[in-house]
Amino acid sequence: MARVACHNRLNSSDNSMFKPRGRLSYFLFVLPLLYIAFGLMATHVHAQSAPPKENQTMSDTLVRTDAEWRELLTPEQYRVLREKGTDRAFTSPYYETKQAGVYVCAACGQELFSSDEKYDSGSGWPSFYQPIDGLSSNKVDMEKDHTMFMVRTEVHCSRCGGHLGHVFDDGPKPTGKRYCINGTSLKLEPKEGDEGK
């Protein structure tokens, strides 16, 4: 009995010596392959999210991680653009300004609205009667919004998905639309030659 028990013990200790070594060599073989695969994927994702060059068209979709947005945006921009927050009325310097220029997305720089189509709605938020490329704009996307106990149409940047504001049907001619936009979501790029005059 004692011999059998001893033999068994020897066998089991033999196995335990070989098994971990087998697993170890497996991992040593597979891990570098995984490392290379993930490295290639990371490079690919990074290339996709790289900021566009100046002459590049801005119709492509920009995907960034939540962590990247938190790093790139101010806390207030993050709250409005990424968490669908709303500026307090009459707080944005863009509400009253009549400076000529193009309003771009504060998150990704896509051109969204023109000062030519901005008007004073009296609402307390910068208002436009259409996006920069018209009502069938591919610069802004719309989505039904069921928050705040009402159905509204939310407007967001088609490139980065950043929340801009809402669109209503009580705007002036010629479109009858009111794009009610958070100043925090915008950045005004003054028209060349208009600045400082």
Ligand SMILES: [Zn+2]
């Ligand atoms: Zn954007």
